[in-house]
Amino acid sequence: MSGAAQTVSGRSTARWAPHRTAAVLRHLGLRGAALVYLGAMVAVPVAAIVTSGFGDGFTSFRTALAIPYAWTAIKLTLITSAAATVINAVMGTLIAWILVRYRFPGRRVLSSMVDLPMAIPTLVTGLMILTLYGPNAPIGKFLDRFGIQVAFTWVGILLALCVVTLPLVVRQVQPVLLELDPAEEEAAATLGAGAWLSFRKVVLPAVRPAIVGGALLTFARCIGEFGSVVLVSGNIAGKTLTAPVFIYQLANQFRAAEAAAIATLMFTISFVLVLVTARVTRRVEV
Amino acid sequence: MSAPAAPATGPAGGRSRFARGALAATAIAYVALLLLLPLIGIVTKAFQPGISIIGDTLSRPEVRHAFLLTGIITLITVAVTTFFGLVVAWVLVRQRFIGRSLMNAVVDLPFALSPVTVGLAAVLLFGTGGWFTDFVSARGIQVLFALPSMVLVTIFICIPFTIREVVPVLEEFGLDEEDASRTLGASIWQTFRRVTLPNIRWALLYGVALSTARSIGEIGAVLIVSGTISGKTETATIYIFSALEERLEAQAHVVALVLAGVSIVLLIGIEWLHRRNELARSNT
Numbered sequence: 001m002s003g004a005a006q007t008v009s010g011r012s013t014a015r016w017a018p019h020r021t022a023a024v025l026r027h028l029g030l031r032g033a034a035l036v037y038l039g040a041m042v043a044v045p046v047a048a049i050v051t052s053g054f055g056d057g058f059t060s061f062r063t064a065l066a067i068p069y070a071w072t073a074i075k076l077t078l079i080t081s082a083a084a085t086v087i088n089a090v091m092g093t094l095i096a097w098i099l100v101r102y103r104f105p106g107r108r109v110l111s112s113m114v115d116l117p118m119a120i121p122t123l124v125t126g127l128m129i130l131t132l133y134g135p136n137a138p139i140g141k142f143l144d145r146f147g148i149q150v151a152f153t154w155v156g157i158l159l160a161l162c163v164v165t166l167p168l169v170v171r172q173v174q175p176v177l178l179e180l181d182p183a184e185e186e187a188a189a190t191l192g193a194g195a196w197l198s199f200r201k202v203v204l205p206a207v208r209p210a211i212v213g214g215a216l217l218t219f220a221r222c223i224g225e226f227g228s229v230v231l232v233s234g235n236i237a238g239k240t241l242t243a244p245v246f247i248y249q250l251a252n253q254f255r256a257a258e259a260a261a262i263a264t265l266m267f268t269i270s271f272v273l274v275l276v277t278a279r280v281t282r283r284v285e286v
Numbered sequence: 287m288s289a290p291a292a293p294a295t296g297p298a299g300g301r302s303r304f305a306r307g308a309l310a311a312t313a314i315a316y317v318a319l320l321l322l323l324p325l326i327g328i329v330t331k332a333f334q335p336g337i338s339i340i341g342d343t344l345s346r347p348e349v350r351h352a353f354l355l356t357g358i359i360t361l362i363t364v365a366v367t368t369f370f371g372l373v374v375a376w377v378l379v380r381q382r383f384i385g386r387s388l389m390n391a392v393v394d395l396p397f398a399l400s401p402v403t404v405g406l407a408a409v410l411l412f413g414t415g416g417w418f419t420d421f422v423s424a425r426g427i428q429v430l431f432a433l434p435s436m437v438l439v440t441i442f443i444c445i446p447f448t449i450r451e452v453v454p455v456l457e458e459f460g461l462d463e464e465d466a467s468r469t470l471g472a473s474i475w476q477t478f479r480r481v482t483l484p485n486i487r488w489a490l491l492y493g494v495a496l497s498t499a500r501s502i503g504e505i506g507a508v509l510i511v512s513g514t515i516s517g518k519t520e521t522a523t524i525y526i527f528s529a530l531e532e533r534l535e536a537q538a539h540v541v542a543l544v545l546a547g548v549s550i551v552l553l554i555g556i557e558w559l560h561r562r563n564e565l566a567r568s569n570t
Contacts, residue, residue, distance in 0.1 A: 030381075044417075048407050102310055118496065121542075224402070244403075247403065260410060274395075
């Protein structure tokens with residue numbers, strides 16, 4: 001594919017021979033602008049984080065992880081993120097399925113609601129959850145009678161993560177489901193397969209890469225989430241303090257090197273995941 | 287095998303209708319629990335102290351300044367990410383060179399970074415002992431705890447949106463139309479304006495809308511670099527954050543409600559653009 005594109009552009013430059021130098025210069029100019037933009041805006045800041053994280057070899061990692069509750073914060077972030085990812089992978093697939101296959105009043109509204117977290121500020125999401133599930137809020141009080149606390153516990157963190165990442169799996173799975181031919185499922189049904197069996201054998205294999213791609217994006221987003229979590233979690237060290245909030249607190253205390261160490265750790269996990277996602281979703285498109 | 291299946295249609299049909307209803311109800315309940323209820327919650331909470339609190343809050347100078355600052359940051363961010371996003375998308379699709387896949391990966395980097403980490407990077411670059419601290423302070427430019435750093439971190443976070451929307455559309459349209467326009471004597475600029483831009487406009491606008499929403503809602507990164515100076519470096523989201531810390535809950539809820547309103551308007555625009563974009567792509 002890259003070879004084909006090369007011959008096409010090669011031929012077109014040859015056709016305008018008098019302008020050839022100008023065309024080459026323009027090509028290089030645009031490429032240079034793109035490289036400078038991405039280099040200055042993305043690569044340099046990331047390099048600053050990573051070099052600062054590895055500043056004195058592994059010392060800053062060791063000192064950062066030696067801070068009381070640093071590990072607890074990282075573990076809490078990874079566990080709640082994994083839980084939110086599983087929940088939204090299942091619910092996201094279900095919602096996408098319903099949006100594509102069912103016709104019912106309010107379907108358009110449901111579809112818009114799913115997109116809402118893309119538009120609404122995460123901090124506002126956090127505040128919304130607090131106004132509803134907080135200690136003095138209607139649902140919060142009601143749940144409290146059964147001993148369930150949402151605000152300032154891991155339940156609240158999980159809820160916030162689920163809200164913020166709701167669209168990701170849905171929007172990966174939906175287009176794949178739309179393209180899937182219902183005839184295959186109908187064939188499975190005529191052959192006597194139940195709804196669940198035909199879903200598992202016919203639909204799931206087709207949408208699996210999209211689910212995995214959406215889930216990985218969800219996880220990467222979750223382990224970096226700040227705006228909604230910082231309000232809902234209460235940030236109690238050793239209990240509800242997550243890694244991003246911990247990084248924020250360290251940065252505020254001018255402990256940039258330790259903050260960078262933890263940031264590097266989290267970033268490595270999520271960048272590997274984003275790269276894997278890019279691979280997986282590209283396979284979906286082909 | 288088909289024989290037992292045929293008479294079973296009656297009860298199975300009823301069961302499957304029930305199952306379908308249950309599935310739809312589960313999905314709707316999940317979305318309502320996660321989004322609809324909290325949205326209603328914040329509206330009632332904002333109006334709880336009475337209508338006058340809305341006017342009172344919105345006439346406060348620091349609140350107005352916060353909205354103005356959010357507007358300025360959003361405008362600059364969207365202008366920069368749209369213009370350079372187009373350049374990067376073009377280079378990624380139309381040029382083949384060593385390091386192209388690396389460039390492709392770098393575009394996705396901001397998705398992998400926590401906003402907090404982005405803010406931290408700005409501190410490492412422009413704070414005490416930072417890479418560029420001497421350079422900017424020698425020129426008397428205040429970057430950290432001022433507008434420049436707030437704009438820079440927001441741009442970083444918004445970089446992928448335009449590029450990831452425009453690249454697939456550019457790929458789909460290919461070179462034929464552009465080549466035809468060039469052979470017919472159109473200049474590069476004419477070709478871009480008359481052929482390329484109309485083809486990608488919905489994707490481009492969709493990217494713009496996503497960047498706008500993200501810029502308005504950004505908190506983690508700007509919070510770290512802003513220094514939260516009231517009436518100076520407070521954006522609308524930072525205002526909510528510090529108002530909550532100062533226990534000005536009513537004010538925080540009003541500003542949050544305004545932001546929620548803006549994002550719902552944006553969302554309607556995004557949905558419309560998305561549909562136009564899909565339509566334009568399916569027509570080719």
